[in-house]
Amino acid sequence: MAISNSILHEVRLFEEKGKTDVNKYLKPSFHITAPIGWINDPNGFSLYKDEYHLFFQYHPFDIQWGPMHWGHMKTKDFITWQHLPIALAPDQSYDKAGCFSGTAIEDGGKHILMYTGTAEEIQPDQSTIIKQMQCIAIGNGLDYCKLDNNPVIDETLLPDGCSMEDFRDPKIWKEEEAFYALIANRSEDGSGQLILYQSLNLKEWKMCSILIKNNNEYGKMWECPDFFKLDDKYVIIVSPQEMQAKEYEIHNGNGSLYFIGDYDKNEYSFKRELTGVLDYGLDYYAPQTVETKDGRRVVIAWMQTWDNNINPNYFSWSGMMTLPREITILDGKIYQKPIKEIENYRHNPKQYSNYELSGQLSLPEISGREIDMEFEVISGNYQSVEIRLAANNEFHTSIIYNNTTNILTFDRKYSGLRKDVVCERQIKIGYENLKLRIIVDKYSAEVFVNDGEKVLSSLIYTTLEAQNIVFLVEGTIMVNINKYDIIVEQDD
Incomplete structure (x- = not known):
């Protein structure tokens, strides 16, 4: 699959040249870091053709956040990672302000990326409207082409009163012949909710339900949802913003929570039974999971938060991911252990x-x-x-x-x-x-x-x-x- 887009081609050349100036021995040895520049949320954590791919929010031109690209790596064992060329650049009208977070699946031999495109529109009164829309790119594990009919989900598919500015981070999966996407949104009460959509062809989508609402219980906007079955239960993961501390469980600011419960596929409803904290440390956000070939559920996250950027300003890179972890449900809550492959090293x-x-x-x-x-x-x-x-x-x-x-x-x-x-x-x-x-x-x-x-x-x-x-x-x-x-x- 040839890349004809000049913007993506130029940024790939920039990244490749910049990597030669980085001393790899001063970087972590078995944690993913930015090749150059800045990274944040993990994206598209997926199994494709027997290899595990991880994309990430990426600004290669600076060690501060900027217009988002999708960086790209792959691995066979979650410990040694191979850098691949940048997968997505903000080069279309619907994503010119950034290719924000999303997920990926393999289907029919193709690698399907679903991400949030962000655009800023100047109004006649010179005010700016920010729109977030869901887009799809399909590729072969190296090069990806955005669909001609992007965005596939926009504000016209939102319930009344919901924010088109905070509408992002789709989690995509397939069941039988239908595709589903669970998307984070800010509801009319100012706090987070997750909206479920369905499609038969990746191009036309319809809303199924509001799967879960925050109701201002845990912070405000929820970001980066994940949704999967674990044992005989279903798990939703979210990353709330603007939380307030609750004893030793919830800390102020940004964090990551999980909800364990039951999912009714016919009614598109989720019944929450338990809420837990995924990580209690100082630097953890936007976790995303993948199911391995041998049936393990593995999670990885950005090892930083928005309020706590302590990266030294003399580094040529900023941001790293956690070590991948295996998660299980024990005694009704999530337990985590380091990926077993680390024992080989x-x-x-x-x-x-x-x-x-x-x-x-x-x-x-x-x-x-x-x-x-x-x-x-x-x-x-x-x-x-x-x-x-x-x-x-x-x-x-x-x-x-x-x-x-x-x-x-x-x-x-x-x-x-x-x-x-x-x-x-x-x-x-x-x-x-x-x-x-x-x-x-x-x-x-x-x-x-x-x-x-x-x-x-x-x-x-x-x-x-x-x-x-x-x-x-x-x-x-x-x-x-x-x-x-x-x-x-x-x-x-």
């Missing part, structure tokens, strides 16, 4: 079994900035335990567990930041003993608590010379520690 194992920790100490060979470490308290009489990551005499990031209050704290205030941003987050743990799995990849830490019941994802842009791991215990504990180096050679 574990090297240099170091184990401490039934080992006593007290006071402040470091352990031989327990260090590094590209690691997978399991830490379990098996017994002890103690008030607190702290693990300091990416540590030296000047910097560290702390994971602190208070055994009296059962509060786990992630704190990066001493990580080298020079911006006044959120640095601390706390969660409540309902277990007597602590079990953590900590994955660090240079500038990030992902903490899986008690076998993935809760997860915290956060960025730590500490200088890479800070390699130490330090333990501080008020009291005495007996622990099991398993630590591995993760060694990955990424695509240039």
